[in-house]
Amino acid sequence: MPRIDVSRKTSLIRTARVIQTEGIFDLAPSSESEKRWSIDVDLPEQWNVGLIVGPSGAGKTSFAREALGEHIIDGWEWPEDKAVVDGFPDSATIQEITDALSAVGFSSPPAWLKPYHVLSNGEKFRVDLARTLLSEKEIVVVDEFTSVVDRTVAKVGSTAVQKAVRRKGRKFVAISCHYDILDWLDPDWIIEPHIETFTRRSLRGRPPIDVEICRVDRKAWKLFKPHHYLTGDINQSARCWVAYVWGEPAVFTSVIPVLGKKAEFRGHRTVVLPDYQGLGLAMVISEMISSAAAAHGYTYRGSTSHPALIGAIMRMKNWEITRMPDIKSAFRYGMDGNIAGRLMMSFKYVGPKMDKQEAEALWNGW
Numbered sequence: 621m622p623r624i625d626v627s628r629k630t631s632l633i634r635t636a637r638v639i640q641t642e643g644i645f646d647l648a649p650s651s652e653s654e655k656r657w658s659i660d661v662d663l664p665e666q667w668n669v670g671l672i673v674g675p676s677g678a679g680k681t682s683f684a685r686e687a688l689g690e691h692i693i694d695g696w697e698w699p700e701d702k703a704v705v706d707g708f709p710d711s712a713t714i715q716e717i718t719d720a721l722s723a724v725g726f727s728s729p730p731a732w733l734k735p736y737h738v739l740s741n742g743e744k745f746r747v748d749l750a751r752t753l754l755s756e757k758e759i760v761v762v763d764e765f766t767s768v769v770d771r772t773v774a775k776v777g778s779t780a781v782q783k784a785v786r787r788k789g790r791k792f793v794a795i796s797c798h799y800d801i802l803d804w805l806d807p808d809w810i811i812e813p814h815i816e817t818f819t820r821r822s823l824r825g826r827p828p829i830d831v832e833i834c835r836v837d838r839k840a841w842k843l844f845k846p847h848h849y850l851t852g853d854i855n856q857s858a859r860c861w862v863a864y865v866w867g868e869p870a871v872f873t874s875v876i877p878v879l880g881k882k883a884e885f886r887g888h889r890t891v892v893l894p895d896y897q898g899l900g901l902a903m904v905i906s907e908m909i910s911s912a913a914a915a916h917g918y919t920y921r922g923s924t925s926h927p928a929l930i931g932a933i934m935r936m937k938n939w940e941i942t943r944m945p946d947i948k949s950a951f952r953y954g955m956d957g958n959i960a961g962r963l964m965m966s967f968k969y970v971g972p973k974m975d976k977q978e979a980e981a982l983w984n985g986w
Contacts, residue, residue, distance in 0.1 A: 626657045626686040628679075657683050659811060661818045667808035668786045670793040671801075678814035680795050681763055688793065691759040696751045698736035704747055705732050712754055715927075720750040722928035723787070725780030725898020729849035729926070742773035742895055749781050758791065765794035766801055772866070773895050778804040779826045780898025803827050829899065832864045833908055835985050844872040844891040849926060858888050861982075863905045870896040873905045875913070875920070885913055887922035890929075903932050908982065910938075910969035915979035920969040930965050938971025 630653045632638065642649055657679070674680050685692060698707040708717045721732060726746035731739065736747060745768065752760050766774035778794075778801040785792040794805060802810070804826050810819045838854055840862050845852040854860075855876045863871035872891045878884035892902050910920040923943070924930060933939045943966035974982070 622661050624657070624659045624661050624687055626683055627654055628656075628682045628686055629654045655679055655682060657686075657813050657816055659813070659816050659818050661811070662820065664808055664820060668789070668791060669782050669805060669807045670791075670809050670811070671805060671807040672793065672795045672811045672813065673799060673802070674797065674812050674814040676797050678797075678812075680797070680813055683811075683813040684761060684763065684793075684795050688759070688761050691757055691793070692761045692763060693752050693755065693757075694763075696748055698747075700735060700737060702735060703733045704736055704739070707736060707747075708751060708754065716754065717750075718927050720753050720784075721747070722926075722931070723753065723780070723784035724749040725777060726750060726894070727892065727897045727926065727928045728847050728894055730847065731894070740894070742769045742777070745769045745773065745777055746780070746898075749777070753781075753784060753788065753790065753792075759793065760790070761793040761795065763795045765796040766798055767796065770895075771798075771800055772868075774798060774801050775804040776896055776898055779806075782806050783898070830866055831870075831901070831904065833861055833905055833982065834864065835982065836860050836862045838874075840869070841872060841874070841889065843869060844889075844893065847893060848889060848891050855888055859885075859983075861905065861909060863901060865896055865901070869893070871901045871905050873902075873909060875909065878921070883917060884919045884921060887920070887924075900932065902929060903936065907936075907938060907969070907971065908974070911971060911974040912979040912983040914969060914971070914973040915976055916983055921966070922968070923964060923966040925963045925965075927963065930963070933965065933967055938969060939967045940970045942966045942968055 632651055632653055634649070634651055641647065672680050672684050698704070705714065705717050718732070721727070724746045726743060731743060736744065739747065745766070752762060766777065769777065781792065782805050803824065806823055806826060807821055808823070810821055811817070838858060838860055840860060841854045845854070854874065858874040858876050860872065860874040862869050870893055872889065874888040875885040876888045878886050887906065890902050890906060906922070913920045930945055934941070943964070945963050945965040973979070
């Protein structure tokens with residue numbers, strides 16, 4: 621088993637105050653401080669996510685800089701007066717940028733067009749992760765992972781980044797003082813420098829999420845409409861639902877009847893609040909509503925131009941794609957400098973029907 625032996629030395633100027641402190645607390649005189657780590661490391665042959673974790677002051681960053689210094693990402697510079705999408709390197713295509721932003725759970729196109737400095741801490745956290753994932757480094761190491769965001773964003777963001785890293789076959793190492801992200805990041809291995817231990821960890825998947833879906837009045841749309849990527853209007857005939865996660869509103873969805881077709885409804889508005897993006901909740905609530913509609917004899921149809929939803933639907937078995945997105949056209953510029961086409965996919969629900977009693981409560985309940 622390989623062993624990592626690391627030492628970190630720091631020179632110290634012995635000023636009068638240093639000498640006085642040594643005398644008061646009976647400390648041994650020294651002009652140099654040194655910290656050593658000796659850890660047996662047995663990396664899996666195949667791995668994607670690692671975690672260096674421990675309490676504040678435990679030496680995580682010092683250890684990481686000695687062992688993985690060349691791979692550490694020390695943050696990114698973002699332009700003050702340009703949109704987030706313009707802060708990515710010129711070599712990245714708009715498709716690569718939007719894919720990266722969606723992959724880490726930052727799936728709000730209106731926010732992509734804002735400058736970085738006006739974003740919330742949670743949004744900045746995800747944007748930085750997206751930029752990191754587009755790095756050409758073989759291994760990327762992020763210090764202070766989730767330190768500046770609330771713990772809901774930390775957990776959700778950890779799940780989003782580990783899914784993106786594994787999907788792309790990358791190697792990502794987080795340095796954090798927070799153990800609450802462990803199950804959500806689901807690392808392949810863990811190093812705890814303060815107790816000099818290395819642990820392999822079999823993948824377990826993220827913890828279950830408490831989701832409750834309720835029929836709501838259209839007034840609930842007010843909370844969600846600033847985050848919708850198209851118009852903020854809502855049809856007066858819309859049936860609306862909100863999904864609550866850990867007791868907090870997280871997702872809004874609505875359907876409207878298809879004109880001239882009594883047995884058909886189509887998706888109208890679906891929005892996931894930024895703190896909860898990256899968990900796949902949009903498809904969870906859409907499938908629940910579609911299954912309830914099917915139980916009532918209705919066909920559910922939908923369409924989207926959102927890259928994250930397009931990718932999710934194409935991977936799921938309960939949806940039949942009725943119109944494939946023209947990705948090449950959508951990301952190609954025409955002679956006038958504008959996008960040649962719009963990214964759009966249409967689909968319908970072909971999955972199982974919900975239990976009739978449960979469907980009645982969800983479809984018509986309040």
